[in-house]
Amino acid sequence: AQSVTQPDIHITVSEGASLELRCNYSYGATPYLFWYVQSPGQGLQLLLKYFSGDTLVQGIKGFEAEFKRSQSSFNLRKPSVHWSDAAEYFCAVVPRSNDYKLSFGAGTTVTVRA
């Protein structure tokens, strides 16, 4: 069955430290891949996306993600987190055959400590 998994429910990181959020997918063919961020009480904002080409993708707010076909992964990274990065992060995938039906992972909540 097709699925997208975020193994970490909650991550706590110190301000200024690096952050990596994991995302794994299970699809027959490589889907389109996305990361969204949701601040408390708000809707989602698209951070970055991967369709094809360079496997290291740059996004907004200083985030980047790396697509690894061999591991079926699309992990999100930030070299130095800021307190404002505290939020919930969602990985999402959509099959290339139907690019309307986006499927989301369960999300990872990031807490930033001073």
Added chain:
Amino acid sequence: NAGVTQTPKFQVLKTGQSMTLQCAQDMNHNSMYWYRQDPGMGLRLIYYSASEGTTDKGEVPNGYNVSRLNKREFSLRLESAAPSQTSVYFCASSEYGRQPQHFGDGTRLSIL
């Protein structure tokens, strides 16, 4: 610069009542979406509208109906609300054939 506007922001219903959630976007996007968000489950697609005049079922359409009133507006209706429909509902929009790019701030719906 409103983007995607959802109304109401909060609503409490009794089981069996009906309710329509409104969504409007001002970005001239063709595609619009309705999602529900439940703890530990991410967002799940209820219905989407690829373009004005078309609607299609998503992952969890049962108990819901939608109307794409015009290019700007996409409403979600609960005909007979059930406690299992307690959730946060998000509307989103995007350019035609693209994934949701802009989300509203959500409608928090409780059904007693």
